[in-house]
Structure formats: structure tokens, C-alpha cells
Amino acid sequence: MFKRSIIASAVMHVGIIVAATVAWPHAIDLSEDSPPVVPVDLVTVADVTNIAPTVEEQKPAPPPEQPPQPQVEAPPPPPPQAEVAPIEPDQKPPPPPKQVEETPKPPANPVVPRPKPQKEAPPPKFDVNDVLALLDKNRPKPAPQANAKVAETTQKGFGDQTALTIDVRDALLAQMRECWNVPVGAPNPEQLIVQVRVFLAPDGSLAQPPLLEPASRAAAASNPYMRTAAEAALRAINVCEPYKQLPPERYAAWREIVMTFDPSKMIGR
């Protein structure tokens, strides 16, 4: 009995081995013929995403109850009144009067003291869209879709783009491209990279003057070419104001921007 079962077991084992030797080659053949592996990423989709759908201008929008229109903020408060001071505190005093020929320098020439420029509120800028808006009061303002979920925070998306801000980025880049006058004639222009922090008001105007990031500020203080590059970047930001193309409902995404100005691709063009 016991012996028989051992024999049966041995027979079955042999059978399995034989079957395997017959079947294996086919299995290998099969694997060789199999199509290339298609990698599949398993992505878990969160129950709630905050990727706001693109708000498209739709047929007659519902009566503009209270669309979150860009708020027209008062221009930044005027800076403190003019004080009669030779120059701004963070500026070097003006170079001493130069003489072309050796003439005794006129003592305390009236040129040197200069009152600090009194800042005025910037004049209203002409914008064709404003005029059009006045002419066509019936034109419905683009209202957010009823179900459009407005994102309040930025969230990292795929790649190095932030899902929410791709179109904001594109809009900004398209605008800056027209305003940035690239200082290409300096030696090694590819090294003149400047970073500026920009603060925007909801209406797309500059909420405060743009600020050089600390590293750029330090470089500009020590290298005249960097100073030129920094001034060109600041001019570009000023020239481009106001930033009208940005979606007002996503103000949080573009309230504060760090712009890196990189001239390396503009060399020799």
C-alpha cells in the first residue's frame, strides 16, 4: 500500500517532469514572441482634485450676479513726501563734478544737492480694452462656470510645471517677451542671469516696485554688467505693467512671482 503510493507518486513526478520538458520550450518561445512590454503607471486619482478646469467663455453667461471680477485697487499709496535730500539713502552720492581741464572746482556747486524726486501717482494708462469696455457695456463679462472650481493654492503637477499655473506662466512669458530688452552686447552675456521678485495687485498692476533677489542684488552692486542686466530686467517689468492677461480668479497663483531673466538663448541672434 505504502509502496504503491510511493510508486504512484514517482510516476506522477516523472509525468510532471516530462510534461514540463515538453511544455517549457513553448513557454520560452511564447515569451520570445510576446510583444514589447508596455509600461503602465498606476496613478491614484484623489477623490478631490483641485485642478480647476479651464474656464472657457461660454454662451451667454448667467446674469453676472457677482462675478469675481478683478478688483480695481487704488494705485499703491504714494511714497512719503519729497524730502530735500541730496540723494536716496541707498544710492551712492553723485560722482563729484568732473572737469575736462584743470579748472579749480567751483565750491559747493548747486548741481550737487538735488531734491528727492517727488513721486506722483502713475497716470492712468491707456488701454484699448478699457475703452472697448466703456463702449460695450452690454457685453457680458466672462463669468466663471457654475461648476468651475477655483483653486486657491498651487499644487505641484506633472513635470516641473505646476498644473494650475501653466497658462498663467504662458501668459506672463508671452507678455515679458515683448518687454524685455536683452542686454546681449556684454561679455559673457550668458552669465548675466537676474532674478526679480514681482508683486502684483489683483488688477494686474505692480502692487509694489519689483525687488531684485538677494543674489542678483549683490551681483549688481559689484559688477556693472550685472547692474545693467538687473536694470534691464526691472525696466522690462515696469514696461510690461499692467499684466492684464492673467486670470483674475487665480490671483493667488500670480500674486507673487519670481522672474528669472536668462539671456543665454538670445546671444548671437
Place this chain on the structure above:
Amino acid sequence: MMGAGTNWPGTSLKALLLFVASLTLSAAQWTPASAALQIRVDQGVTEPIPIAIPDFIGAAQGREIAGVVRADLERSGLFRALNPASFIEKVSDINVPPRFGDWRTIQAQGLVTGQTVAQPDGRLRVEFRLWDIFGETQMVGLQYSTTPENWRRIAHLVSDAIYERITGEKGYFDTRIVFIAESGPKLMRRKRLAVMDQDGANPVFLTQGDYLVLTPRFNPSAQMIAYMSYIQNRPRVYLFDLETGRQEVLGNFPNMTFSPRFSPDGKSVVMALESNGNSDIYLMDLATRSTKRLTNDPGIDTAPSFSPDGKQITFESSRGGSQQVYVMNADGTNVHRISFGAGKNGTPVWSPRGDLIAFTKITESEFGIGVMRPDGSSERLLTHGWQDEGPTWAPNGRVIMYTRTLPAGAGGVGGGSQIWSIDITGRNERRVLSPGDASDPAWSPLIQ
């Protein structure tokens, strides 16, 4: 939440967990909200900066000075002088800050205000201020005084100060050009040594055209010119002192000397000397007049030019079979070829900034001006012409002048040579005004 805890360790653990959770939550909330949007701007425009330059206040040449400053800055290609008719504010006192809003309205990004004052001693005082319209600050303010007939130089100095403050680079407006003024019919061409301001004003002829003159070059103080002349049919290098008008032959060599150029310290002249159909490069000490041979090769070596630090010399040589650009140490060692592009390459000139070497490229169909780095990399051709040749650098290394020869039309009519300039970016190519035909320009350093 933390309750009056009897179970102290448990509460503690719960509190810790809560604390960690709240930290995580606040990090999740705060990090994105406080992170600024990052954008990288790598495309832009290259356009002249709009600048407003009203006539300077003051009866004495105020209008003329502003006119020269406008023309200087416009010619650089980096500025666009706005039409004075568009100005809203009329500047009446340069010591009062301008109404920046008025200037922004007309799209000005910079404003230059100035005045001229006739001094009791007969001299002219010129003051100016450059304003940043967006920053609402003064960028530079200077004054100069001089004799009234010197007003053009003052205007160029004002242009230089503005250019330097905005570009971060020294200007080149208070400079002169030495060149060969050409006149007369082709077979009886009269070539005279001449100098003029960089804008073509104040041309002066230094020689009368009785003999051929070629390749004039300024010394570093812009007071001395080295050039080649065929006086008594002996082609030799001469020196011309602009102050005294005196000229002298540089060394008494039995054979032809040519293609001279000063060293950066002005103490020596490097030039080519021909002997038995071969030419090599020699260095002559101006104080002792002793010479040193730098190259010794059966190929034709010529057109030497020092690097601004005086440590190297670039020159052209046919030693490799065709005319190409080479670089060697100032003592003649370490000779190596740097031009490997198409065609032949000659007349190399080292930029005063040191970063580039300009040269003439010769292909089958044309002569053009190119630049490359001193190691031969990054070669770029800036101009294309029937015959563009002989580059010379502005003292700031931003602009190159050269000779453009035009082909003669049918029957030999037309043609002639002109001086042109171009920015090293390849932009802003324009003709330099000169009295009649002109060739072989050499740019002076900034006038001291």
C-alpha cells in the same frame, strides 16, 4: 482635547501626534501659498531704449550739445532719441526733478536734462542729469567746463557718461578715427593720412597725398600714429606725432617694413619686416630702438596685434598653406593656429576687452568681417560685402569699424571705398561719414 490627564503617557502621545499632524497640515497649507510662482524669461527683444533728450537750457550751445548727444546715442544703435516735439514737460530747471509721469506718457525710459552756463572767465560750464523714468531716480549727474569752442567734446563726454551708466560699459564717443582719405581718379588715386572725430566731424588731413600711405594705427594715448608710407618709394613704417606734426621713420631697415601696431603700454611697436620675399614679425622697443624677431618661418607672417594684457599676439600667417589666424605668446613662443573656418582668414585684431578677435574672412565670393574667441571658438561672421576688410575696435570692444569697398560698375565707373561700423552682436551696421572716399580706419582709445 488634552483633558485632565490621568493617563499621562497616552495623552502625551496623543498630543505629540496632534502636534505633528498640525505641523504637517500647516506646512501643507503654507508652503504652496507662500511660494511665489517661478517663471524663466529667456526670450526678449533687442530694441533701442527710448530716451528723451531736450535741448540743454542756456543760450551757449545748449541746443547743439543736445543734438550731438542725441546723434551719438542713436548711432550706437542702443538708444532711440524721442522726438522733442512729443515732449509734454518743458524742462526749465535741471535742479528740479522732472515730472516722471509726463515722460512715461511719451514712453521715455530715460531722460537727460542739461544746461550750459557761460562762466565769467569765458569758459563754458555744461551740467547734465540722467533720470530713470520708471525708478524715478537720478542715475548720474555731472558737470564739465571747457573753452566754448570745445563744446563738441563736452557733448561726446556727456554721451559717454550716459552710455556707460546705462550699458555698464565705457562709451566710445570721445574718440577719433585715423584713416586714409582717398580722392581722385582710380589710376591717379590720392591717398592722404587723415583724422576725424568718431562721428565724422573735424576732419584734418595730416599728409598731402604726395606718396602712398597705408595702415595707420593710434598709440594708446592717441597722440601718436604709426603707419606705412612709400616715401621715396621705400615702403617703411613711420611715426607721426599729432601734437607737433613731426614724422620720423621707425628704424632704418634695408627692406620693407609694414603693418605696424603699438603694444598696449605704448612702449613698443610690433610690425612685419620683409626680407627676400618672406616676411616675419618683429618687435621694436621705442625707447632703445632695439628689435627682436618674434617669428621665423618660411610662410608670410604679418598683421600682428597684441592682446590687451600684452601677453599674447595674434597675427596672420600662410605657414599652414593658406592665410589663417594664429596666436603666440608675446615672446614668439607657443605659436598655434586658431582659425579653422571656411576660406582664408586674415588681419586679426584683438578686442580691447580681450574677449574676441576680429578678422577678415575671405571666401571665393566675398570678404566679410568676423569675430571669434581667442581660442578660435564661437566664430561668427558679422558682415557680408563684396569686399569688407580691415576691422578696428572701438575702445570698449562693442563696435567694429572696417573698410567696405564697392565694386566698380560698367566701365570702371562708381565703386570706391567707405568706412562702415557694426555692433559685435551683428546689428546696427551703418556707414561712418567721412570727407570723400575713405579706407583703413583705426579707432583711437578714449581721448585722455
